[in-house]
Amino acid sequence: MLALLLPAGWVTANTETKDTTSADNSQQGYERQVRVNDFINELVKDHEFDPEALQGLLTKAETKQSILDAISRPAERRLTWKEYSKIFLTSKRTHQGVQFMRKHRALLERAEMKYGVDKEVIVAIIGVETFYGRITGSYRVMDALSTLGFDYPPRAEFFRKQLKEFLILAREEGIDPFSLKGSYAGAMGMPQFIPSSFRAYAVDFDGDNKRNIWDNPADVIGSVANYFKVHGWEKNQPVVMKAKAEGEAYKEVLNKSLKPEHTVSQLAQLGFTSLQKTDYKGMANAIKLEGARGTEHWLGLNNFYVITRYNHSRLYAMAVHQLSQAIKKADQQE
Secondary structure, X not given: OHHHHOOHHHHHHHHHHHHHHHHHHHHHHHHHHHHHHHHHHHHHHHHOOOHHHHHHHHHHOOOOHHHHHXXXXXXXXXXXXXXXXXXXXXXXXXXXXXHHHHHOXXXXXXXXXXXXXXXXXXXXXXXXXXXXXXXXXXXXXHHHHHHHHHHOHHHHHHHHHHHHHHHHHHHHHOOOHHHOEEOOOOOEOOOOEOHHHHHHHOOOOOOOOOOOOXXXXXXXXXXXXXXXXXXXXOOOOOOEEEEEEOXXXXXXXXXXXXXXXXXXXXXXXXXXXXXXXXXXXXXXXXEEEEEOOEEEEEXXXXXXXXXXXXXXXXXXXXXXXXXXXXXXXXXXXX
């Protein structure tokens, strides 16, 4: 009866829109199934998966609109270091880091000795990523990766690769793929490894023949340490050095690259100079951050770059570094 009270043109236009939408949905459904079939064929051919079992897994996986909403949400305005640091450099996160370090000191010292990675850095990574395992994500990894791999065109190829890696790791580890949870983007466990990182860097650090980064602190600690070792961490070496900037020449290289590309002396010639005497022979880059007390200038060294291999962000790397130093200092004082 409602339709009789509305202009005829509205009824016709609305009906046509529904028909078009239905056709679009049908086409999208067909294209999605083609992608699923191609994915199955690839895993069957290259990794000897059973096609029927694989089809069953993918059919069981749920497409989550909340995942698509989360990844498609417009990026928030770019945070300054002043704003970003307030999130991660808190007394609570530092205190919990000290507690984590003391509880697992033997494991951390063993990892430090085996992999050559400073124990406070291992702790800080876990602290920044998941607040020492408290916030690890509530989505089934299978749902997250299948949703993004088949229903999110901008990065579908990347997430299909991660779905492939995830299915392989589940088979390798003898794990039900639907039992594992993580972030909306498929990052897993206390260190938030994506599946390809798990397969490449996760280790069994307690000898139980499992690589458990979800609730086994030994494997978490060993895996983070191994990740940093492989990416070139230098134990007992500085991460950053405070600097001063003079003139204009240094601006050509300021915040240009995460990877160190100049020697300390080359940067000094451009007017970007360390505030401390140093005989550091490695490469560095020029960093400018807007902090709580104004503009900060830093020399980012090799270890700073290694932290950015975990997350490609200067703010992230600085947060990990400064949290690690706060934890180390508090551990020695308390």
